Amino acid sequence: MEQNREFFMKMAIELSRDGMDQGKGGPFGCVIVKNGKVIGKGSNSVSLTNDPTAHAEMVAIRDACKNLGHFQLEDCELYTSCEPCPMCLGAIYWARPSKVFYANSKKDAAEIGFDDDFIYQEIELPLEKRKIPFEQISQNEAKKVFKDWLKKENKNLY
Amino acid sequence: MEQNREFFMKMAIELSRDGMDQGKGGPFGCVIVKNGKVIGKGSNSVSLTNDPTAHAEMVAIRDACKNLGHFQLEDCELYTSCEPCPMCLGAIYWARPSKVFYANSKKDAAEIGFDDDFIYQEIELPLEKRKIPFEQISQNEAKKVFKDWLKKENKNLY
Numbered sequence: 001m002e003q004n005r006e007f008f009m010k011m012a013i014e015l016s017r018d019g020m021d022q023g024k025g026g027p028f029g030c031v032i033v034k035n036g037k038v039i040g041k042g043s044n045s046v047s048l049t050n051d052p053t054a055h056a057e058m059v060a061i062r063d064a065c066k067n068l069g070h071f072q073l074e075d076c077e078l079y080t081s082c083e084p085c086p087m088c089l090g091a092i093y094w095a096r097p098s099k100v101f102y103a104n105s106k107k108d109a110a111e112i113g114f115d116d117d118f119i120y121q122e123i124e125l126p127l128e129k130r131k132i133p134f135e136q137i138s139q140n141e142a143k144k145v146f147k148d149w150l151k152k153e154n155k156n157l158y
Numbered sequence: 159m160e161q162n163r164e165f166f167m168k169m170a171i172e173l174s175r176d177g178m179d180q181g182k183g184g185p186f187g188c189v190i191v192k193n194g195k196v197i198g199k200g201s202n203s204v205s206l207t208n209d210p211t212a213h214a215e216m217v218a219i220r221d222a223c224k225n226l227g228h229f230q231l232e233d234c235e236l237y238t239s240c241e242p243c244p245m246c247l248g249a250i251y252w253a254r255p256s257k258v259f260y261a262n263s264k265k266d267a268a269e270i271g272f273d274d275d276f277i278y279q280e281i282e283l284p285l286e287k288r289k290i291p292f293e294q295i296s297q298n299e300a301k302k303v304f305k306d307w308l309k310k311e312n313k314n315l316y
Binding site: 005006009010013016017020023025026027046047050051052053058061062065066068069070071072081082083085086087088089090091092093094095096097098099100101102103104105108109111112113118119120122123124132133134135136137138139141142143145146147148149150152155156157158 | 168171254293301308
């Protein structure tokens, strides 16, 4: 079991190196495993795809969900070469794998110039103190749609 | 200027309704604007695409970046029909629009069953106290790739 963990993490680390070497993006890789089988994988592809959301974990989660035909990663383990940023952490909670293994820490990432800590700090701030200003408008209009959601029948809950 | 804001938010709210009516996912929409022009938009499409990351903001950010051919939303405004979840908030910080307008609040979302607050709470917890367990393995192996990233020439920073 311990050996399996190292094996799958090695795959994630290899994906981090491959992505870096191929100029896809930063040195990050991720593998998702269900019942001992890899069902999704990804390298950071921000530079290649001009997609700021294409972190390794996001790419792997999207790949795994596509392969499973489901938006939940029930009974899956996620192996990421680095501790997730807040975006990827949020995605992990929406996808709900049973466990996350990571190798490099947030501190290791900050040391090579990927400072997720700034975002972690911003999340905890009240809206009016954030570096990107957040302003609420049109709440009444938007709330009508929420009320109609409650009344809607046959909705898919996720 | 104030009128423009209401106009673009109305578009985001219409996208939230369209997505709901078409069964794409939850009642959430988003529009991204640069120099008074819509350059990206999205409805929540989690149910349609089986992609747990397909929140309205993520879909709109990916659309806008594709259209701009760039992973940064410089000088862009993001209009979302609801205050972003932690995943989308992280994506917003990576994409760096200049301002975010939102209509429904997190509290409004929780009232119709979308409880992002659980994820906000988990983010603040130390790894060992989270509902999804996080375990660090193979740090030394992964760190080798990080060291090679520092040595790499001609890298794309994002």
